[in-house]
Amino acid sequence: MDQIVNVDEFQELAKQALPKMYFDFYNGGAEDQHTLKENVEAFRRIMFRPRVLVDVRKIDMSTKILGFPISAPIMIAPTAMHKLAHPEGETATAKAAAACNTIMIVSFMSTCTIEEVASSCNAVRFLQIYVYKKRDVTAQIVRRAEKAGFKAIVLTVDVPKLGRREADIKNKMISPQLKNFEGLVSTEVRPNEGSGVEAFAASTFDASLSWKDIEWLRSITKLPILVKGLLTREDALKAVEAGVDGIVVSNHGARQLDYSPATITVLEEVVHAVRGRIPVLLDGGVRRGTDVFKALALGAQAVLIGRPIVYGLAAKGEDGVKKVIEMLKNEFEITMALSGCPTIDDITRNHVRTENERL
Ligand code: FNR
Numbered sequence: 476m477d478q479i480v481n482v483d484e485f486q487e488l489a490k491q492a493l494p495k496m497y498f499d500f501y502n503g504g505a506e507d508q509h510t511l512k513e514n515v516e517a518f519r520r521i522m523f524r525p526r527v528l529v530d531v532r533k534i535d536m537s538t539k540i541l542g543f544p545i546s547a548p549i550m551i552a553p554t555a556m557h558k559l560a561h562p563e564g565e566t567a568t569a570k571a572a573a574a575c576n577t578i579m580i581v582s583f584m585s586t587c588t589i590e591e592v593a594s595s596c597n598a599v600r601f602l603q604i605y606v607y608k609k610r611d612v613t614a615q616i617v618r619r620a621e622k623a624g625f626k627a628i629v630l631t632v633d634v635p636k637l638g639r640r641e642a643d644i645k646n647k648m649i650s651p652q653l654k655n656f657e658g659l660v661s662t663e664v665r666p667n668e669g670s671g672v673e674a675f676a677a678s679t680f681d682a683s684l685s686w687k688d689i690e691w692l693r694s695i696t697k698l699p700i701l702v703k704g705l706l707t708r709e710d711a712l713k714a715v716e717a718g719v720d721g722i723v724v725s726n727h728g729a730r731q732l733d734y735s736p737a738t739i740t741v742l743e744e745v746v747h748a749v750r751g752r753i754p755v756l757l758d759g760g761v762r763r764g765t766d767v768f769k770a771l772a773l774g775a776q777a778v779l780i781g782r783p784i785v786y787g788l789a790a791k792g793e794d795g796v797k798k799v800i801e802m803l804k805n806e807f808e809i810t811m812a813l814s815g816c817p818t819i820d821d822i823t824r825n826h827v828r829t830e831n832e833r834l
Pocket of ligand 1: 500501502514552553554555582583584603631703725726727728729730758759760761779780781782783785
């Protein structure tokens with residue numbers, strides 16, 4: 476473990492550890508995978524405007540999300556089927572979240588049950604949901620999450636249908652959990668050809684979902700509701716109007732609509748529309764502490780990490796996830812110090828320069 480110095484190195488370790496079908500599932504994006512590259516590259520085009528001669532002996536990375544304290548603005552994004560990466564699945568990820576004092580968003584496609592995840596650790600957990608054609612299935616799981624002490628619901632809105640992930644189609648991606656699901660949801664889907672995940676989504680997800688359904692969600696839960704997967708000021712305003720408690724700017728890790736913009740390039744548009752009324756989080760392509768800083772400078776309250784967490788889990792289980800989060804935290808801490816920002820509140824728009832801005 477000591478030899479691993481950045482999160483990207485976990486990608487290679489995960490590739491060695493996993494069967495090709497599962498690595499491709501975790502790693503891949505939609506179609507040309509243009510957005511997949513852009514999510515990472517767009518961060519690289521943002522440069523710093525560091526300030527000097529600030530007392531940075533003490534750096535405080537801590538912050539609060541929906542009132543819940545976390546050690547740094549780095550949370551765990553919901554990603555599907557952790558048992559494909561490691562036998563302990565989501566419980567290992569949750570234990571790492573607890574050890575790192577951060578929030579885990581558990582995927583609706585979890586391979587451990589809500590109750591297993593809840594009893595494995597005392598991390599603050601949010602539940603990500605998809606709305607099924609059979610709405611009572613979703614409603615029941617939301618109720619179970621409330622009972623198990625989950626603190627918020629994250630409604631993912633960018634999957635009316637599954638994006639075309641060509642590796643999964645070629646590999647005929649199918650997980651044992653889709654055939655014989657032990658996690659949150661059960662299904663009878665047993666596709667024979669193409670991507671099993673796509674067939675599952677097509678038969679199960681409610682593609683009619685619209686803004687008025689936020690009311691339905693409100694009617695079945697008292698938990699705060701975040702909407703994950705929007706990329707425009709228009710939808711940000713709709714989300715505020717709908718009364719949600721937070722937004723996650725996300726293109727689903729470039730797995731849905733290829734040629735969606737890199738998330739970091741549309742963050743400010745959303746932040747300006749929201750005008751501080753609700754928190755704005757971001758995910759997609761965060762691979763360095765410098766990326767975390769850039770997202771905060773452009774107005775995000777925190778970032779979510781997707782693939783690097785799964786790579787850490789595949790390579791080294793719970794310890795691998797911990798190491799991924801710790802590395803990002805260390806890099807973020809150094810970035811704060813070298814930018815002259817001892818606290819999160821010190822990070823401002825003036826600390827970064829986007830590619831459109833002249834010096
Ligand atoms: C995801 N993502 C996702 N999102 C969601 O709302 N529910 C889910 O079940 C999943 N599953 C999933 C599986 C895998 C393998 C990946 C890579 C992603 C999207 C995820 O929450 C997040 O938006 C992206 O992963 C963020 O991008 P990075 O960090 O992977 O670049």
